Amino acid sequence: MAVTRERIKPEAGKLVDMSWDPITRIVGNLGIYTKIDFDNREVVTCKSTSSMFRGYSVFMKGKDPRDAHFITSRICGICGDNHAVCSCYAQQMAYGVKPPPLGEWIVNLGEAAEYIFDHIIFQDNLVFVDFCEQMVRATNPSVMDKAEKTEAPGANIHGYRTIGDIMRSYNPFTGATYKEALHMSRIGREMICLMEGRHVHPSTIYPGGVGTVATPTLFTDYLSRLLRCFDFIKSAVAMNDDVFNFFYEALPGYEEIGRRRILLGCWGAWNNPDFVDYDYRHMDHWGNEMFVTPGVVVDGELVTTNLVDINLGIRILLGSSYYEDWVDEETFVSQDPLGNPVDKRHPWNQTTIPKPQKRDLEGGNYSWVMSPRWFDKRTGDHLALDTGGGALARLWVTALAGKVDTPFVKSTGSSVQINLPQTPNTPEQTLEWKVPQWSNAIERDRARIYFVAYSAAMAMHFLDRAMTELRSGHTKVFEDFEVPDEAIGCGFHEAVRGVLSHHMVIRDGKIANYHPYPPTPWNGSSTDSYGTPGPYEDAVSGQPIFEENPQESFRGIDIMRAVRSFDPCLPCGVHMYLGKGRTLRQVHSPMFGEHG
Amino acid sequence: MANVTTGRPYTGQDKPTHVKGIKEGNAPGNYAKMKGHNPDGTSTAARSTGVHTAGEEPIDPSMPNLSPA
Numbered sequence A: 001m002a003v004t005r006e007r008i009k010p011e012a013g014k015l016v017d018m019s020w021d022p023i024t025r026i027v028g029n030l031g032i033y034t035k036i037d038f039d040n041r042e043v044v045t046c047k048s049t050s051s052m053f054r055g056y057s058v059f060m061k062g063k064d065p066r067d068a069h070f071i072t073s074r075i076c077g078i079c080g081d082n083h084a085v086c087s088c089y090a091q092q093m094a095y096g097v098k099p100p101p102l103g104e105w106i107v108n109l110g111e112a113a114e115y116i117f118d119h120i121i122f123q124d125n126l127v128f129v130d131f132c133e134q135m136v137r138a139t140n141p142s143v144m145d146k147a148e149k150t151e152a153p154g155a156n157i158h159g160y161r162t163i164g165d166i167m168r169s170y171n172p173f174t175g176a177t178y179k180e181a182l183h184m185s186r187i188g189r190e191m192i193c194l195m196e197g198r199h200v201h202p203s204t205i206y207p208g209g210v211g212t213v214a215t216p217t218l219f220t221d222y223l224s225r226l227l228r229c230f231d232f233i234k235s236a237v238a239m240n241d242d243v244f245n246f247f248y249e250a251l252p253g254y255e256e257i258g259r260r261r262i263l264l265g266c267w268g269a270w271n272n273p274d275f276v277d278y279d280y281r282h283m284d285h286w287g288n289e290m291f292v293t294p295g296v297v298v299d300g301e302l303v304t305t306n307l308v309d310i311n312l313g314i315r316i317l318l319g320s321s322y323y324e325d326w327v328d329e330e331t332f333v334s335q336d337p338l339g340n341p342v343d344k345r346h347p348w349n350q351t352t353i354p355k356p357q358k359r360d361l362e363g364g365n366y367s368w369v370m371s372p373r374w375f376d377k378r379t380g381d382h383l384a385l386d387t388g389g390g391a392l393a394r395l396w397v398t399a400l401a402g403k404v405d406t407p408f409v410k411s412t413g414s415s416v417q418i419n420l421p422q423t424p425n426t427p428e429q430t431l432e433w434k435v436p437q438w439s440n441a442i443e444r445d446r447a448r449i450y451f452v453a454y455s456a457a458m459a460m461h462f463l464d465r466a467m468t469e470l471r472s473g474h475t476k477v478f479e480d481f482e483v484p485d486e487a488i489g490c491g492f493h494e495a496v497r498g499v500l501s502h503h504m505v506i507r508d509g510k511i512a513n514y515h516p517y518p519p520t521p522w523n524g525s526s527t528d529s530y531g532t533p534g535p536y537e538d539a540v541s542g543q544p545i546f547e548e549n550p551q552e553s554f555r556g557i558d559i560m561r562a563v564r565s566f567d568p569c570l571p572c573g574v575h576m577y578l579g580k581g582r583t584l585r586q587v588h589s590p591m592f593g594e595h596g
Numbered sequence B: 001m002a003n004v005t006t007g008r009p010y011t012g013q014d015k016p017t018h019v020k021g022i023k024e025g026n027a028p029g030n031y032a033k034m035k036g037h038n039p040d041g042t043s044t045a046a047r048s049t050g051v052h053t054a055g056e057e058p059i060d061p062s063m064p065n066l067s068p069a
Helices: A065-075 A080-095 A101-125 A127-131 A133-139 A141-149 A163-169 A176-196 A216-250 A280-287 A307-313 A391-401 A441-471 A519-523 A535-540 A557-564
Strands: A015-020 A030-037 A042-050 A263-266 A295-298 A301-304 A314-317 A371-376 A381-383 A409-411 A415-420 A429-434 A487-495 A498-507 A510-517
Touching (some): A015 A557, A030 A535, A030 A557, A042 A535, A042 A557, A065 A498, A080 A176, A080 A487, A080 A498, A080 A510, A101 A127, A101 A216, A101 A441, A127 A133, A133 A163, A141 A163, A141 A216, A163 A176, A163 A216, A263 A391, A280 A307, A295 A307, A301 A391, A307 A314, A307 A371, A307 A487, A314 A510, A391 A415, A391 A441, A415 A441, A429 A441, A498 A519, A519 A535, A535 A557
Antiparallel strands (some): A015 A030, A030 A042, A263 A295, A295 A301, A314 A371, A409 A415, A487 A498, A498 A510
């Protein structure tokens, strides 16, 4: 794959190994191993590793397919509902059932609240720790001095006079924005609970519909909470723009942080009940009616918005991971329902064969994450797509596709317009997210808050439609179905941090094969069999270093900003606290990393 | 399966939870069988209560019938 930067060849002996394992403020065991050339102030190489094996695809076999969404929800402790919903989509395809419209609107409202909650807590409580006053003063004191003197252009919206004031509000545990964001994420969770019964693992989401009883009070309770979020969102967008634009100005060349070739994937979110029938044969049609358009963007060009093409292009390469190949194992699905051939490396045909071994970062295997790639049939390349932390790919694809057109959100072909209604403290506001020049750390972070606004505005549309159903007396939220003996299904959705797919094969009424592919295997994948690095590795390798600290007190803030911009989430292993400081841990090398 | 040496498993192989002959919640016809569910997707007070259902319907027939949860 083309590399975006010219690499400077370092002089021998000047490289310093720097590693962060585990990376903090994310979920899971992610390790970043780099070689840094301090003389040229550049990261020369980067390896991304995960030291944890989950095995969902192994133990899902033989289970009742109706349990799939309850079990796979447990994949993640923050976006479990995304998994449950995606699994229900796959099951609905396999069972041939379409939920009633009101059931679909309730799912959409729950998922909109999830995007609001999760993006806010990650952005303001985790990402902005890297951009807060304390951190910037510790890593780039000259930038902080400049921030104190720079007027904030959006002061009339958010009320902070200087960029330094905004950064101070991001200080963990004490800053005003940090504390308010915690409160907002709580409100978001309440909204999810109203629609999905429980957060993180929903109790009222099923294949065929929902168990939520639709009443006017349900929707007004949701609306009253949503309106409280709008005031926060309006000022948060202005603050984000001010801080990120300031970084571009204060540190010329900062666009290189986390920059990689524009290779973005989005699998679409929020089905439209007016069109969706969960029939694979019509997936291209109803996929294009989703309220976030699915698609693949390569070098700024929208390659496809067809979910069938997206599905057939998925390839799981072993890369540098601790697994055995499955070429000699069974092929479960040789053709899709449209008669298209399905590749042996497609999730429908994958068999997971773990092979634990010692980590070898020098040309060997070093991660439990395989290398999902998307086969570009135009060029024959296996593209290492990333999700841009979810929000960037969703906005980018939706903007270019020009298909979404609702009273609150409209795609223009080059941008996304978001209309936020008047709320108690703020007037009506129209935001416009424009396709940026780069796929880099700052734009991933900026897109995140715009997608919060997108979700909140879209939730207003879902509420309108749900209330219309209710006012006509339609209260049905669930459709009966039978589990077939033989069937296949696939679900495409967006977890908060990006693409999410569930592929299922049913035989004898039981699960014969099940493969969930969440966003972080795409973003955090290891170097693949063709030598193509995974997105984290690609984004960090060759990036310049702007941190002012010398080698002895180096914090690696630029590397952390690059990696965290992808919203990494490698769901964590279990540690059990037994009181009095005694911690019970089951350790099975190499699952807990080199230092575990 | 993987060539990995592991300890004795704590549990046996999972089996599907459904036993033939036992009623399934998702079985076709279940929704229609439940009281208060009309075939057109609307419902009546009988979906919320079994007591005095006739007296709990909307006072104006043109109003949507939205019984409480």
